[in-house]
Amino acid sequence: MRKWYDSAVLAIAAVKRDCSVAAVIAGLIAVTVSYAGPLLIVFQAAKAVQLSDAQLSSWIWAISFGSGLTGLILSMRFRAPVIIAWSTPGAVLLVSGWAAYTFSDSIGAFVLSAVIITALGFSGLFSGIMKRVPQSIIAAMLAGILLKFGVEVFVSLKQLPILASPMILSYLLAKRLYPRYAVAVTLFVGLIAAYNLHALSFEHVSVGLVQPVFTLPTFSLEALLGLGIPLCIVTMVSQNATGIGVLRVDGFNTPANPLITATGIASLLTAPFGSHGINLAAITAAICTGKEAHPDFDKRYIAGIVCGLFYMLVSIFGATIVSVFSALPNELVAVISGVALFGSLSASLSAAMKDEQQRESGLITFLVTISGITLAGIGAPFWGLVAGIITDGILNGRIGGLLKRLVTVKP
Incomplete structure (x- = not known):
């Protein structure tokens, strides 16, 4: 016990010594950017299935508190700015496919996704599967x-x-001059324009603390395949893999497996309260891993700690966030959500068409996914993935080899 106490004292002393204004500001900006864009997609998903204010408030608390605590612990443990956030592509997936499933079945799908992510991180299988x-x-x-x-x-x-x-x-101008803050600038301009148009309605805004709502998960094959598996895939590929890449680019060789495992466990624990997925951040991580956070490489971890603390603080007021964002006009929400995803959309389209041999399989995957079809109660993203793999196997004559490699994958 004494050993743990001494370690904690030393860690706190190190944080005080390394703390800087630049790192604190970087952490605060990262949180601001997260709530300026990605959170609005959560609201769109909630509207799609008509969640109650209590359920939405609990969801916001779960993803905010889970992200904050996980990022705080990992940043202190590895002395690196490990920024954790909720799955933005996962929230996008919910907008298009959530309405087909009951809320408790969806929670079950979130649990499955979290279990798979945890297993992939713990076993080290993630990189092996992604190569195949x-x-x-x-x-x-x-x-x-x-x-x-x-x-x-x-x-x-x-x-x-x-x-x-x-x-x-304003988005285009900010993207040209201050690309990291383009979404925040766009939101600010939108709020000013909406205020001048008398399109903001704050009559029902109230300040209140969150009351987390626990939902017992149920499991249906349709939700597990149509929601859980695609959620896991988009979270691992577009968030966790990219998040690791951001750390590597800025020189942080933090081991990937513990980070993936930690996000999986956090997702599992917060899923019954509405969290669809907690993962490594990508865009906001770049704010905290670069020189802007601190000229000294070894002191940038403070930005990760500050980011985590701000997330946890904001999570307490989940009910207030719900009431504030409910006052925004639909068009403002649609624009800010869309521009926040422009980068991800263009990068995905480019990657899908990059390899000439796989271009047609990518095209078919894309078309099936946007078709919105539902077969056997399973949504279009899953069938798009299946159609793409089958197409690639047929056109390139390797479907048998692909299946064999998938079942014999090694860490």
């Missing part, structure tokens, strides 16, 4: 899921041009 599934197919599935959000930006331009136009223009 063509990246163009996975990228095409993600692009199909994201497409709707990009389209909605310009649908909003038609519905309320006086609000959408300045937001799109």
